[in-house]
Amino acid sequence: MPRTIVRLKLAGVVAAALVAAGVATGPAAQAHDRTPTLAELAHRHGRYFGSATDNPELTDSAYTKILGREFDMITPGNGMKWYATEPQQGVFDWSKGDEIVKLARANHQRVRAHTLVWHSQLPDWLTSREWTAAQLRAVLKKHITAEVRHYRGKVYSWDVVNEAFNEDGTYRETIWYKTLGPGYIADALRWAHQADPHAKLYLNDYNIEAVGPKSDAYYKLAQNLRAQGVPLDGIGFQAHLALQYGYPSTLEDNLRRFARLGLDTALTEVDVRMQLPATDAKLAEQATWYRDLTRACLAVRRCVGVTVWDYTDRYSWIPAVFPGEGAALPWDEQLEPKPAYSALREALGR
Numbered sequence: 557m558p559r560t561i562v563r564l565k566l567a568g569v570v571a572a573a574l575v576a577a578g579v580a581t582g583p584a585a586q587a588h589d590r591t592p593t594l595a596e597l598a599h600r601h602g603r604y605f606g607s608a609t610d611n612p613e614l615t616d617s618a619y620t621k622i623l624g625r626e627f628d629m630i631t632p633g634n635g636m637k638w639y640a641t642e643p644q645q646g647v648f649d650w651s652k653g654d655e656i657v658k659l660a661r662a663n664h665q666r667v668r669a670h671t672l673v674w675h676s677q678l679p680d681w682l683t684s685r686e687w688t689a690a691q692l693r694a695v696l697k698k699h700i701t702a703e704v705r706h707y708r709g710k711v712y713s714w715d716v717v718n719e720a721f722n723e724d725g726t727y728r729e730t731i732w733y734k735t736l737g738p739g740y741i742a743d744a745l746r747w748a749h750q751a752d753p754h755a756k757l758y759l760n761d762y763n764i765e766a767v768g769p770k771s772d773a774y775y776k777l778a779q780n781l782r783a784q785g786v787p788l789d790g791i792g793f794q795a796h797l798a799l800q801y802g803y804p805s806t807l808e809d810n811l812r813r814f815a816r817l818g819l820d821t822a823l824t825e826v827d828v829r830m831q832l833p834a835t836d837a838k839l840a841e842q843a844t845w846y847r848d849l850t851r852a853c854l855a856v857r858r859c860v861g862v863t864v865w866d867y868t869d870r871y872s873w874i875p876a877v878f879p880g881e882g883a884a885l886p887w888d889e890q891l892e893p894k895p896a897y898s899a900l901r902e903a904l905g906r
């Protein structure tokens with residue numbers, strides 16, 4: 557049951573009991589006065605508001621407190637990737653993913669599971685030798701089946717294939733594409749569906765927020781997959797944005813065209829980086845981007861929710877990958893909310 561409903565129900569029960577006992581209903585009134593969380597605000601729109609997290613961060617109790625409070629959807633940033641879950645061929649290790657699923661359950665949060673088929677963060681045993689198509693197909697099927705079965709009934713969705721296209725809309729020449737051809741995507745979706753018929757199955761990528769060659773490639777692929785009856789439920793728009801490249805103003809239209817194909821959409825890895833140092837002006841602009849992307853999702857019926865790629869600059873992946881850039885998330889390194897946090901509240905509060 558969603559947390560808001562649990563809380564409201566509890567508040568109602570408490571209030572009724574107090575009224576029956578002839579006591580003033582202060583606690584219930586306070587529960588309603590408490591500032592609603594991002595998750596509670598999103599829930600009013602039938603959406604979720606999520607954050608990625610990663611196992612090493614979970615020892616930081618100030619961090620986990622906010623993670624458990626503000627969000628109702630969690631994505632493991634690394635713990636369910638191939639290198640973590642099948643470090644040796646046929647030897648599975650679910651400990652990292654399990655830790656995050658357990659924490660999410662304790663906090664009444666759902667899980668967007670990430671990710672089954674990707675070209676990155678693969679174990680050495682997989683990348684250091686040549687495979688025939690038949691061998692690699694068997695390896696892929698076994699991995700997907702084992703992982704999706706393990707988390708069956710425990711996760712809301714799977715990013716089944718991650719980052720399959722180049723910027724120009726051609727297929728990325730990954731180990732999967734080069735060895736198996738483009739059919740690996742439909743196969744992966746079918747195998748995942750067999751292993752957990754209830755999980756929502758997504759394709760997920762970055763730089764597809766605006767209408768353009770890369771998002772067009774997903775549009776055509778999604779159309780084809782749907783026409784062939786392949787079990788595809790949604791497209792994940794990662795939304796790793798950067799102030800210096802401009803806001804993707806066609807985002808809402810783009811989400812809508814996928815909705816018209818009968819697909820869910822979600823903003824799955826949102827962050828808005830900037831060139832450091834962060835100034836008040838840049839943080840204010842960043843806030844308008846967070847507001848606008850949230851509004852775009854709320855404006856499109858089948859956009860089911862927004863996930864930030866962790867919520868605090870303390871644990872952002874950006875500085876390590878883009879030197880001189882950062883400050884990309886709604887909370888700063890001290891876990892203080894930034895203007896972007898207020899902007900999210902404003903967008904969700906309408």
Ligand code: 9MR
Pocket residue numbers: 610633634676677718762794825873
């Ligand atoms: O957040 C992840 C970071 O900790 C890893 O070092 C990185 C390795 O590539 O992957 C990050 O997450 C990526 C996600 O899985 C897919 N989209 C891009 C994300 C940022 O690189």
